[in-house]
Amino acid sequence: MSGRLTDVRGVDFHCHVDLYSDYVGLIAECDREQILTLAVTTTPKAWSRNRELAADSRYVHVGLGLHPQLVGERADELPLLERYLDSALFIGEVGLDASPRHYRTFAEQERVFERILEVCAEAGGKILSIHSVRCASKVLGYLEKHLLPDHGRAVMHWFTGSASEAARAASLGCYFSVNDAMLKAAKSRQVIAQLPLDRLLTETDGPFVMVNDRPARPRDTTKTLAGLAAARGMKSSAMAEIVEVNAARLQLVTK
Ligand code: MN
Numbered sequence: 001m002s003g004r005l006t007d008v009r010g011v012d013f014h015c016h017v018d019l020y021s022d023y024v025g026l027i028a029e030c031d032r033e034q035i036l037t038l039a040v041t042t043t044p045k046a047w048s049r050n051r052e053l054a055a056d057s058r059y060v061h062v063g064l065g066l067h068p069q070l071v072g073e074r075a076d077e078l079p080l081l082e083r084y085l086d087s088a089l090f091i092g093e094v095g096l097d098a099s100p101r102h103y104r105t106f107a108e109q110e111r112v113f114e115r116i117l118e119v120c121a122e123a124g125g126k127i128l129s130i131h132s133v134r135c136a137s138k139v140l141g142y143l144e145k146h147l148l149p150d151h152g153r154a155v156m157h158w159f160t161g162s163a164s165e166a167a168r169a170a171s172l173g174c175y176f177s178v179n180d181a182m183l184k185a186a187k188s189r190q191v192i193a194q195l196p197l198d199r200l201l202t203e204t205d206g207p208f209v210m211v212n213d214r215p216a217r218p219r220d221t222t223k224t225l226a227g228l229a230a231a232r233g234m235k236s237s238a239m240a241e242i243v244e245v246n247a248a249r250l251q252l253v254t255k
Contacts, residue, residue, distance in 0.1 A: 004241050010035040011247045012218035013177040014129050014157045014203035030059045035218040036252050040093040042067035044080035058254045064088035068097040071112050072105040092129025099133050117146035126152045127250050136161025149173040166191045177203035183227040192231050
């Protein structure tokens with residue numbers, strides 16, 4: 001007997017729904033295809049509109065975010081994030097980006113990220129989708145300092161750290177949302193093979209990740225699930241059940 005939920009067919013724990021030209025249709029598609037989706041946002045100003053768009057959806061939840069790549073121009077929206085915090089369960093996309101293009105704002109990114117972690121820890125119970133490009137150790141250090149393991153939960157989105165950094169993240173209680181681009185990278189597949197099963201989730205990071213030369217859509221996570229199952233030597237149906245249970249533990253459930 002399968003333990004799968006009858007009304008859930010997939011989980012997309014990190015999708016930029018508002019960056020698709022057909023975002024209204026995309027939300028309807030998530031409901032029709034029964035894909036639980038976390039619509040992350042990149043600026044606090046996008047929060048209200050995203051919430052309106054997803055209000056009638058049973059499958060799409062919205063995250064309150066301030067993307068590290070936008071901190072240079074949007075740091076002044078931090079007070080807005082704090083104002084909306086009470087009305088948000090999911091926080092994201094937030095984190096740090098130490099890639100060459102964004103390194104010049106790194107000190108400001110750190111200031112903003114630490115403040116976000118502080119207010120989340122104070123509120124308690126928040127679930128964060130975390131960006132950690134080229135600075136996994138630093139991000140984990142801040143998560144440990146302010147949030148984990150007792151004051152909130154963190155999902156490492158598109159984690160590209162080393163195997164030892166992944167082990168540290170897991171020991172802090174982090175989850176990992178895995179996308180198609182990660183499954184194509186040999187190094188990431190090795191890291192994924194070592195992650196605890198009870199921390200695995202799927203994501204698209206659409207529209208940034210492409211599938212078949214078009215932006216990935218939440219429904220594509222059914223294929224990501226198959227890839228993730230293969231990377232762990234499991235059947236897709238067994239992996240689907242694990243990912244659903246993990247998502248439910250993080251309160252990504254039908255409304
Ligand atoms: Mn993203």
